[in-house]
Amino acid sequence: MTILDRDIDKLCTLARLALDDDERARARDDLARIVGMIDALANVATDSVEPLAHPLDATQRMRRDDVTETIDRDAFQKVAPAVRDGLYLVPRVVQ
Amino acid sequence: MNPFGNPFATLTELADSLRSKQCSSVELTRFYLDRIERLDAAYNSFITVTADRALAQAEVADARLRNGTAHALTGLPIAHKDIFCTKNVRTTCGSRMLDNFVAPYDATAVARLDAAGVVTLGKTNMDEFAMGSSCETSYYGCTRNPWDVERVPGGSSGGSAAAIAAGLAPAATGTDTGGSIRQPAAFSGVCGLKPTYGCVSRFGMIAFASSLDQGGPLARTVDDLALLLDTMAGFDPRDSTSAVDGHAGHAARTLHDAKPRTIGVPREYFQLLTDPALAASFDAARRTLERAGHRFVDVSLPHTAAAVPTYYVVASAEASTNLARYDGVRYGHRCESPKDLTDLYERTRSEGFGREVKRRILTGTYALSIGYFDAYYLKAQRVRRLIRDDFVKAFETVDALFAPTAPSVAFPAGQISDPVEMYQQDVFTVPASLAGVPALALPCGFHQGLPVGMQFIGPHFSESALLALGADYQRATDWHRRTPAGLE
Numbered sequence: 383m384t385i386l387d388r389d390i391d392k393l394c395t396l397a398r399l400a401l402d403d404d405e406r407a408r409a410r411d412d413l414a415r416i417v418g419m420i421d422a423l424a425n426v427a428t429d430s431v432e433p434l435a436h437p438l439d440a441t442q443r444m445r446r447d448d449v450t451e452t453i454d455r456d457a458f459q460k461v462a463p464a465v466r467d468g469l470y471l472v473p474r475v476v477q
Numbered sequence: 478m479n480p481f482g483n484p485f486a487t488l489t490e491l492a493d494s495l496r497s498k499q500c501s502s503v504e505l506t507r508f509y510l511d512r513i514e515r516l517d518a519a520y521n522s523f524i525t526v527t528a529d530r531a532l533a534q535a536e537v538a539d540a541r542l543r544n545g546t547a548h549a550l551t552g553l554p555i556a557h558k559d560i561f562c563t564k565n566v567r568t569t570c571g572s573r574m575l576d577n578f579v580a581p582y583d584a585t586a587v588a589r590l591d592a593a594g595v596v597t598l599g600k601t602n603m604d605e606f607a608m609g610s611s612c613e614t615s616y617y618g619c620t621r622n623p624w625d626v627e628r629v630p631g632g633s634s635g636g637s638a639a640a641i642a643a644g645l646a647p648a649a650t651g652t653d654t655g656g657s658i659r660q661p662a663a664f665s666g667v668c669g670l671k672p673t674y675g676c677v678s679r680f681g682m683i684a685f686a687s688s689l690d691q692g693g694p695l696a697r698t699v700d701d702l703a704l705l706l707d708t709m710a711g712f713d714p715r716d717s718t719s720a721v722d723g724h725a726g727h728a729a730r731t732l733h734d735a736k737p738r739t740i741g742v743p744r745e746y747f748q749l750l751t752d753p754a755l756a757a758s759f760d761a762a763r764r765t766l767e768r769a770g771h772r773f774v775d776v777s778l779p780h781t782a783a784a785v786p787t788y789y790v791v792a793s794a795e796a797s798t799n800l801a802r803y804d805g806v807r808y809g810h811r812c813e814s815p816k817d818l819t820d821l822y823e824r825t826r827s828e829g830f831g832r833e834v835k836r837r838i839l840t841g842t843y844a845l846s847i848g849y850f851d852a853y854y855l856k857a858q859r860v861r862r863l864i865r866d867d868f869v870k871a872f873e874t875v876d877a878l879f880a881p882t883a884p885s886v887a888f889p890a891g892q893i894s895d896p897v898e899m900y901q902q903d904v905f906t907v908p909a910s911l912a913g914v915p916a917l918a919l920p921c922g923f924h925q926g927l928p929v930g931m932q933f934i935g936p937h938f939s940e941s942a943l944l945a946l947g948a949d950y951q952r953a954t955d956w957h958r959r960t961p962a963g964l965e
Contacts, residue, residue, distance in 0.1 A: 390839070397797060397842045398804075399835055400823040408832075409839055415897045416840050420786040420853060426860050433858030436688060436718065437674045437865055437913025438937060443717060450714075457581045463811035470806050473817050 383417040385410050481505060484512055484644025485960045488553050488701040491647060495542055495552045502535040502542065502552030506596050509554050513598065513645045516964070520621045522630075522640040524559045525567050526599035534596045541594050549704055549729070551594030556649040558637050559600035560607055561587050561692070562681040570683045571603040571615040571633075574803050574810045574829030584681025585716070586650060586692050586709045593708045598646050602636030605831045606800065607657055607685045609633050610902040611893070614833040619890050622665060623961045624927055628887040631661030637695050638665035644964050648696035648705060652682060654689045655788050656882075656906025659918035662695055663882035663930025666920045668957060669695040670702045670944070671906075673937045674913035675720035677706075678713035686795035687718070689788075689910050698957055699919060699947035703728035706940060720938070728941040735949040738942075740766065740933075741776035741875035749781070749904055752885050758922030758929040759881060765953050766879075771946070776875060778867040781908055783860050785900055788907040790844050790857035796834075797841030803829060836896060865912040872936040877946060881905050882918045882930035909934045917943045920956040928956075 390410050394401055401409060455468055464471035480486035480493065481500035494500050510528050517523055531554060538552035562568050562580035569575045583591065591597070604614040612620040612635030620635040622628040623643040630639040634651030638661035641649055651658040653671035662669030670693045677692040684690060694705035710724035742763075750756065763773060805811035805825030812828055815821035830838070844853035871878060884904055893899045909916040914937055921931040935943045951957055 389843075393839045393842045393846070394823075396846065397838050398801075398819070398822040398826055399830075399838065400827045401835070405832075405835075409836065412836050412896055413839055413843065415895070416789065416836075416900075417843070419897050419900070420790050420844070420857075422786045423783060423790070423853070423856050423860055426780065426783050426856075426863065428856060428859035428863065431859040431862055433855050434862035434865055435858060437861075437911065438720070440675070440718065440720075443721070445714065454581070458807075461577075461579055461581065461808040463805060463808075472806055473815050473821055475818055 383414055383421060385414040385417065482508070484964065485697065486647060487697050488550070488647050488704055489698070491553055492549060502538040502596060503532060505552065506531050506535040506554050506598070509598055509646055516643060517645060519626055520623060520639050520643050521618050522602055522620050522636040522643065522645060523556065523599045524569055524571070524602050524617050524636070527566055527597055530566065531596050531598050538594045538596060548593040550590070550708055552596065554596040554598045554646060555590070556598045556601045556637060556640050556646040557587060558603055558634050558649065558651050560603060560652050560683045561650060562683070563587055563597065563600065566600065568600065569616070571605040571617060572829065572831065572834070573616045576616065576810065578809055582681060585678035585713045587681065589708055601640055601649055604633035604635070605834050606683070607633040607652055607654055608796070608833050608837050610656065610660055610899055612636065613890060614831055616831060622887050623964065624666060624887065627889050628927070629664065629890050631664030631883070631887065633657040634695065635661045638662055638667050638669070641665070641667045641695055641697060642961060644960065648694060648701055650692060651695045652690060652692045653910065654685050655792060655910045656903045658693050658695060659906050659916060659932055660883050660902060662918040663928065664887035666928030666959065667695055667697060668699055668702055668920070668947070669693065669918045670706060670940065671909065671916045672706065672710060672724065672940055673720070673915045675718050676710045676723045676915070676938070676940065678716040678719050680713055680715040684799040686792040687799060688795060689792060699917070699944050699951050700729070700732055703732055703944045723938055724940055728944045731941045732945050732948040734945045735769070737770040737772065738876040738946055739772050739774060739874070741871055741878045742773055743776050743778045743781065743871070743878055743880060745778055745781035746880045746905055750881055750884060754924050755881060755929050758924065759931060762921040762931055762950070763879065766950060769949055769953055773879070774875060776871045776878065778871060778908065780860065780863045780867050784864055784908040784911060785904055787857045787860045787864060788903065788911060789840065789900055790853050791861060791911070793837045793841035794844045794854050795841070797838045797845065800834070800838055861911050864908055868912040868914055876935070877943060878934040880932050880934060882932045886924050886927035886929060905932070913937065915940050915943055917947050919947050919950065922956060
C-alpha cells in the first residue's frame with residue numbers, strides 16, 4: 383500500500399494534527415507499514431458474518447430519566463486552561 | 478519471618494501482620510514510601526508519589542483496624558496506574574497532554590479500593606495513553622525492568638509491574654486493552670488479571686479503546702489478585718457497558734476449589750511462539766498441572782493470526798475517536814497564543830501527544846475515513862466476531878486455555894523501533910481482549926535470568942475458576958516467590 387503526502391495531509395486535517403516535514407515523512411512510512419499489516423484482513427472470509435461491536439453482544443442499558451448527577455462547575459473549571467465568568471475561553475471565532 | 482520488613486511480602490501476609498499488630502498501616506506505608514524514595518530512581522516506576530495522602534489514609538486505616546470496621550484490604554498500600562483518575566491528585570496517563578491535569582473525581586475502581594481502606598502510595602508510569610508494549614512511549618521516560626535495568630518492564634502497565642517486582646509496592650492496579658496488564662506481568666515476573674470486559678468499571682479510567690479497555694489487578698500472587706478483584710469489580714451505573722451480573726465477588730473464597738479441569742492447548746499459539754527456548758518452561762508448567770490432576774487437550778483457534786491486524790484497526794479507530802476530546806479548551810495542555818481555533822486544536826494536540834499516540838490517531842482516522850470504513854473498520858469488526866466465536870467454541874469442550882503470555886522474555890530498551898514489530902508483541906494477548914474473555918497471567922519459569930510468563934484464558938466471567946486454577950499452580954511452584962537480586 384502506498385501512502386502519499388497528500389494522504390497524510392488529509393488525515394492530519396481530519397485529526398487536527400500539525401506535523402512538521404520530518405514527522406510527516408515518518409508518519410507516511412509508518413502508516414504504509416501498518417496498512418500493509420492490516421491489509422491481511424482481506425484474506426479472512428467474512429461473508430455473512432455480522433460486525434461485532436461489543437464482545438458480549440450487550441445492548442445499551444436504559445435507565446429512568448432521573449437527575450442523578452450534579453455538576454460542580456467551579457471544581458471542573460479549576461483544571462481549564464482559560465475561563466472567565468464560568469465560560470471557557472477560546473480564540474475569537476466570529477469577527 | 479515477620480512479613481513486615483520483607484518488601485516482597487504478599488497482601489495476604491501483610492494483612493495478617495496488620496491484624497496480629499506486628500505492624501501498623503502507618504509503619505507499613507512508611508516502609509514502602511521509604512523504599513520508593515531510595516530505589517525508584519533506578520526504575521522510574523512512579524510518576525507521582527502521594528506520601529502525605531498515603532499516610533493520612535494509613536492513619537484512618539489503623540483506626541478501622543482498631544475499632545473492628547476493617548475490610549480484608551484495610552491498611553494495605555498499593556499503587557494505581559496513572560490512567561485511573563484520583564481526586565485532587567495529578568493524573569497524567571503518561572502524556573504531556575495531561576501533565577497538569579488534577580482529576581476532579583475518583584475512578585470507580587479507585588473509590589471502591591479507597592472505601593475498603595486501601596492506601597494509595599502513588600501513580601505508576603505507563604505508555605502514553607496506554608499505547609505501547611514497553612513503557613517506552615511515556616512522556617516521563619521509560620520504566621526499567623527490575624530483573625535487568627537495561628530491559629523494558631513491558632507495557633502499558635509497566636510501572637505497576639516494575640513497582641511490584643522491585644518491592645516498592647505489594648500490588649497495583651493496571652488496565653488491559655490488548656495485553657497491557659498481562660505482558661508487563663510476564664516481563665516483570667508478577668501476576669496480572671485481565672477480567673471479562675464489563676467486570677471492572679471503566680468510569681474514571683481514561684479511555685483508549687472503549688470496547689476493549691478493562692481494569693484489573695497486578696500482584697505477587699494469584700491469591701492477592703482475587704482479593705483485589707473482589708473489591709474492584711461489580712456493576713457500576715456510571716459505566717454504560719458495566720456488566721449487571723458480572724463478577725460475583727467471591728474469588729478469594731473459592732481459591733481452594735481445585736477441581737480437575739480440562740485445559741485446552743491452542744495449537745496456533747504454540748506455532749507462533751518464535752523463541753523455542755521458552756517452550757521448556759511451558760512444558761514444565763503443563764507437567765506440574767497434570768500432576769495436580771488437570772487434563773490437557775489440543776484445541777484450535779483458527780483466526781488467531783488475524784487478531785493483531787484486527788486489534789490495530791479496532792483499537793486505533795476507537796482511540797482516534799476517544800482522543801478527539803483533547804482540544805486545549807476544558808483541561809489539559811494548551812498551546813501558547815493560538816491565532817485561531819484551528820491553530821489552538823492543531824498545535825495543542827501536536828505538542829501534547831507523543832509519536833506513538835499520533836501514529837495510532839492517524840491509523841484510526843485512516844480506517845474510519847470515507848472509502849476505507851468498510852474495508853478496514855467493518856471488516857475488522859466482522860473478523861472480531863470470528864475470533865470471539867473461536868473462543869466460544871473452544872469453551873464448549875474445555876474449561877480454560879493455556880498459552881504463553883508474550884513471544885519472548887523482556888527485550889532491551891530501544892531494541893524495537895519498528896511499530897509493526899512492536900505490535901507483534903501482543904500476538905498472544907489481543908485475541909482474549911477482542912473476545913472480551915478473562916485471562917490470568919502468571920510466572921512459570923526463567924530464561925537467561927528473565928521471567929517467563931504463561932496465561933490461562935477462560936469463558937466470560939470465569940475469573941473465580943481461573944484464579945482457583947492459578948492458585949493451584951502456585952501451591953505447587955515457587956516462580957512467583959523469586960525476586961530480583963540485591964533488592965532485599
